[in-house]
Amino acid sequence: MSGFLDTSVTIRYITGDPPDMVEHAIQIVEDVDDLIITEGVLGETAFVLSSVYRMPREQIVDKLLDLVRRDNISIYAINKDLALQGLMMCRPSGRVSVADAMIWAAARSDGARVIYTFDQRFPSEGIELRGRV
Numbered sequence: 001m002s003g004f005l006d007t008s009v010t011i012r013y014i015t016g017d018p019p020d021m022v023e024h025a026i027q028i029v030e031d032v033d034d035l036i037i038t039e040g041v042l043g044e045t046a047f048v049l050s051s052v053y054r055m056p057r058e059q060i061v062d063k064l065l066d067l068v069r070r071d072n073i074s075i076y077a078i079n080k081d082l083a084l085q086g087l088m089m090c091r092p093s094g095r096v097s098v099a100d101a102m103i104w105a106a107a108r109s110d111g112a113r114v115i116y117t118f119d120q121r122f123p124s125e126g127i128e129l130r131g132r133v
Contacts, residue, residue, distance in 0.1 A: 002034035004076070007044045010037070014045070014063045015053055029070070037068070038076045039102030042083075046090075046098035061091040064098065078102065079109040086123070095121050 005028070012018070012025035029035070042064060049055040049063070065087050067073065068080065075083040086101030104123045107115050115122065116131040 002036055003032060005029070005035050005037045005041060005073070007041050007048065010041060010045045010067065011048055014049065014067070017053075029067070029073075033072055035070075035073045036076050037073055039078060039083075039099070039106060042068075042075075042087075042102055043097070043099035057094060058091055061087055061098075075105075077109065078105045082108045089123050089125070096123050097121075 009025050009028055012021045013029045016022045046060050046064065049060045050057070055063075065084065068075065068083055068087065074080060082105040083102065086096075086105035087098065089096045089104070090098055090101050100119065100122050103115070104125075104127065107127060112127065114128045114130055117129055118131055120132060122129055
């Protein structure tokens with residue numbers, strides 16, 4: 001039976017904080033055969049790691065990449081390779097947010113050719129951006 005991961009589990013798994021919840025988070029992430037994570041959880045996890053734990057951007061992306069690369073984890077409604085590619089776009093700079101990278105990956109997974117956005121930093125690889133002013 002598959003199950004969805006919540007941000008509260010991903011944060012405990014990645015940070016090891018608080019110690020009394022870490023072992024249970026590890027058991028869930030490493031022992032449950034079929035886990036699903038949403039783009040919202042990935043974005044929220046990145047936000048918490050940055051704002052609460054003050055983790056550097058590259059470390060956040062590396063932790064998310066490690067999580068998503070696990071064989072037992074899939075991304076809800078997003079091709080895993082595209083999700084990984086989107087996360088890699090986030091790593092080199094502050095230009096692309098995790099949330100935008102997951103929107104990009106979702107659009108690409110769905111076969112969309114256009115994303116409407118006003119965001120000047122939105123990733124455009126393999127997709128047409130419209131709406132920019």
